[in-house]
Amino acid sequence: MGRKYANPPIIEAICEFRLSPQTQWDLTVPGLLYERLKQEFPHKEQRVLQEVELTQSPEVIQQQIRTGERLLFFTEGKRMLVQVGTRLLAVHALAPYPNWEGFKPRIETSFKSLQDTVEIHGLERILLHYINRVKIPTQCPKLNEYLEFYPFIGSRLPTDTTSFLMGVEFSYADGRDRCRVQLAPTPSSEEGKTVFILELEYFLAHAGRVAATDALAWVEEAHSRVEEVFEGCITDNLRRLFEEVK
């Protein structure tokens, strides 16, 4: 069981399943899914979107533009939602984060409903993504006092930094999974405060390596890893700001 915070920095958590191209999908699937999910996610919204795919080869870069539709099913308070696109199911939790015990059942319900609706022939990708907005109540904080994941800047480099972007990918499960961690400052309108976006994305790096029947177990494991990495990124000073609940 991980630590719990009264004031968690999570602004969005996403659990996403992308199905293999071999999975049969037609226009009726989102509607059937809504029928199964409408008790928990009664508010439906439809959006048109455009996907742009760039393909690079040694000679040329090709661009393909596709138009698609997404259906969004919101909970009553619109703090959680399910997005359904072609061979895509994503479950989102927005701030205030309901903690894992609140988020996980929605993921399970949604994925099981998907399994009941379509025959899944492989998962191309699974992802658990947490976006944290870390607010530090000082203008120019010493990063090492709050974070254990920050850029190292050598002594021969300038000390006045205006911005940075830092990212690392960690390998898990013999390379099957990866956890991408990114940190970057973001503008703050509150005087005397510094804000960072800390993103943690744990994803299946190799398509088809997890069966649909094991997907929810994978998500549980992913959550444990993300929790470890998150705790590894922060210091007790931040834990105090997040108001750890003992």
Place this chain on the structure above:
Amino acid sequence: MHAIVVPEVSVEPYRVWFLRDIRSFTHTIEPKFGSQAQSRFLDQAIFTLSTFAPERRPDTSSSLFREALLHLRAARVEYDVEVDAEEVLEYLLRFPDMLEAVNQVIRTVREHLPEAQLELVVYHDPEIEDEYLVLYARFSQYTSAVMERIRAARRAYSPYIRDKSGWILLTTDFRQPRK
């Protein structure tokens, strides 16, 4: 002796992203690498560490936060709207069904008021502890027609915000546009 490792050039898609409003983004992502498209691409690429990795990479997630960032960037770049980014972003994540609507409202208002200076802020109403988005339109000259044009723009965008959990209001504070 150092080995030089040349990454394999992949034919797999190296970048996929989705955009919610075809009309509003068409100019920025048309199939050529104009200066605007390139800068947007690079801008967004900062969120993707794996952009240059040689093997196939997973694309970005369907995060609403990222989507809201894209919308606000579009508001600034495409429609020349000043945005209080932090507050508006927070508002959009509190009322996520407004994400698409705000994009449509801004596009509609820009079509109706091409010369106005637009600013998008979160308005905090202290009397009823309410908050909503306000899109201020400022003009160098306030003729009698200005309010009628604002009302016409409101009528045009009203279908987009029907039944939404949040609210956006186009108005003017009769100030001069900032230089």
